[in-house]
Amino acid sequence: MLVPQLYLNGSCSEAIELYKKAFGSEVDNIMYDPEQESGKFVIHAEMHILGTRLMLSDHGGTLESSADSTMEIVAQFSNEQSLRAAYQIIKVESKTITPIGSIFFSPCFVSFIDKFGVRWCFMV
Numbered sequence: 001m002l003v004p005q006l007y008l009n010g011s012c013s014e015a016i017e018l019y020k021k022a023f024g025s026e027v028d029n030i031m032y033d034p035e036q037e038s039g040k041f042v043i044h045a046e047m048h049i050l051g052t053r054l055m056l057s058d059h060g061g062t063l064e065s066s067a068d069s070t071m072e073i074v075a076q077f078s079n080e081q082s083l084r085a086a087y088q089i090i091k092v093e094s095k096t097i098t099p100i101g102s103i104f105f106s107p108c109f110v111s112f113i114d115k116f117g118v119r120w121c122f123m124v
Helices: 012-023 080-090
Strands: 002-007 027-032 042-049 052-057 071-076 095-103 106-113 119-123
Touching: 012 027, 012 042, 012 052, 080 106, 080 119
Parallel strands: 002 052, 071 119
Antiparallel strands: 002 071, 027 042, 042 052, 095 106, 106 119
């Protein structure tokens, strides 16, 4: 499964409201950064648009990625073994953003920019 994720660098809440209106969608879940202004800085949000899950966040983005830091391809794997196998193949000549390991919302996660400049996030 591939899930697009948009990095909106401070405009996530505004974008969510616009997308809700434009597509008649609702937010499935949303997490805010507790160290920022209450209800403002989105760490992670998900919504379905036209039958496709879209992830959104204010956190992330670099000018090194092919989409000028506005997009990342999220590949959600069913298990850690398949994630690690795919990562071993694609990591050649890549630049690591977040090293492979567990994080608060995934038992196995890695983010990187591949040798073609495409930003990826692999997670279970």
